[in-house]
Amino acid sequence: MIKILLFAYLQEEIGKDSLSMETDGCSVQQVKNYIHTHYPTINLDQVMAAVNEEFSFDEDVVKDGDVIAFLPPVSGG
């Protein structure tokens, strides 16, 4: 199982700050597809992901126990 963290407008649109996904290992892109399947209004194609707090690419692998976060463009400062 992997944990999915959501922030900013993604958190508000989905109505949760985290989700779980049953998988032994898949790509970041597959997690994006999983979310789109369950929340069809959410499109994560242009959204950055971080796996275990490091920025990741769509083809990077997420393993059981990992935490993946979807990060809208940041606006701190």
Added chain:
Amino acid sequence: MIKILLFAYLQEEIGKDSLSMETDGCSVQQVKNYIHTHYPTINLDQVMAAVNEEFSFDEDVVKDGDVIAFLPPVSGG
């Protein structure tokens, strides 16, 4: 009479923070010469002057009642 203000090393070398000079009007250069005459170790040729708190040139005129200050290179900040 004009008032002459001295700062930093000039103040220490002359041993006073101000001097007076009897004159109805003379140039900044003449004030420099006056000081050099009375304090031969002091050479003001490269020292900036301010008349009534504005930077001045050697040929500018100092009148009765004016305050002239000799300003070594500054080092604030």
Added chain:
Amino acid sequence: MNTELFSIVDVPIITDDVIQKVKSVNVGAITVFIGTVRELTNGKKTLSLEYQAYESMAVKKLAKIGEEIIEKWPNTKVAITHRVGKLNISDVAVVIAVSSPHREAAYEANAFAIERIKQIVPIWKKEYWEDGTKWIGDQLEKQSFESK
């Protein structure tokens, strides 16, 4: 007082606490950047702001900016505190303090820090206006995240 050089807090930031963290006997210059909540942006009136952070990752990325700065400007020291939660007009959102023996490095490193915060630190801002709200994205007007 929180002594961490890089931190995310949900209480008002005391600027001087951040400054104290970078002081030492060989410091000749300290530059400080204070980001505050402005009332008007492009003519539109902001009532308040809400900042949200992915806190654990944000602290790591702030520390990474600190490492980048030490590499580019040796002998500097950096501390950054960013606030999250609801902020009102004039409240302080972020304080960056950089100390250095000489002033040039302190200015350059400080300006670098705020640019990098807007690129790689997972913190988001929601604006509250009279007629609605919006999560603000991508103030640099380009896709701001980069890969590790």
Added chain:
Amino acid sequence: MNTELFSIVDVPIITDDVIQKVKSVNVGAITVFIGTVRELTNGKKTLSLEYQAYESMAVKKLAKIGEEIIEKWPNTKVAITHRVGKLNISDVAVVIAVSSPHREAAYEANAFAIERIKQIVPIWKKEYWEDGTKWIGDQLEKQSFESK
């Protein structure tokens, strides 16, 4: 608290007091420069410093720098406090605060202010070392005064 934007004081400077002077609802960025007394300069150990000012003229020249900044960077606000008298290591000699709606102007105007202080403000520094003292001149390594 002293409310003058430009001042020379003979007591410790409270950085936050200077910052407060430039705050307002349309400020999004405040930059602060804090000049402190450094222990080592070119490997030589400073014990203490003494600053002397031609105070009335120095205040005028600080205000002139403020005017130059408003002209170059409209919508900024500047406050500068310089301390005189005996200072020890780590003591604050000068604080420059610049506020602006946007950060670029705040950084640029602040760096401009410290350069101009070193050019036109009649303040002098005497260094006290273990083996003597010296009035320091011309840190910019050129004749720094210019004519009005």
